[in-house]
Amino acid sequence: MPTIVILLLAITLMISQGIPISGPEIFKQNKCSVCHSIDGKGNTKGQLDGVGNKYDQDELRQWLRDPISMAEKTKADRKPPMKPFELPEDQETSLVNYLSSLRK
C-alpha cells in the first residue's frame, strides 16, 4: 500500500478517536442551560454553582443517568423534570469532573 494511504488512514483514525470534548462544551451541547445556570449564565432557577460541594462524583453521575430517582431522593420538584442523559462514557466523565469542580 502506498505510504500516502497509510498516512491518511492513520489521520482518519486519530480524528475518529476524537479529540476529547471539554466539560463546559458538553454542558453546552446538551443544552443543560435551558434548565440550569453556571456563573449566572443560563436558567437561574437551577443554579449549579457549588454543586461540587453538594454531591460526590457518583451522585453527579447518577443525576445524569437517573435524575428521576435522584429527584425523588432529594425531594426536588421543580418542573419540567430532568430527563436521563445517555452520554458516551468519556463525555459523561468529563461532564462529571466539570460539575464536581463547581465549588463555592
Ligand code: HEC
Ligand atoms: C428540562 C430541564 C432540565 C435539563 C435540560 C437538565 N436538567 Fe438538571 N435538573 C433539572 C431539575 C428540575 C433538577 C432538580 C433540582 C432543581 O430543582 O434544580 C435538576 C437537577 C440537576 C442536578 C442536581 C442539582 C442540585 O442542586 O441538586 C444536577 C447536577 C443537574 N441537574 C445537572 C444537569 C446537567 C449536567 C444537564 C445537562 C446534561 C442537565 N442537568 C439538564 C432539570 C433539568
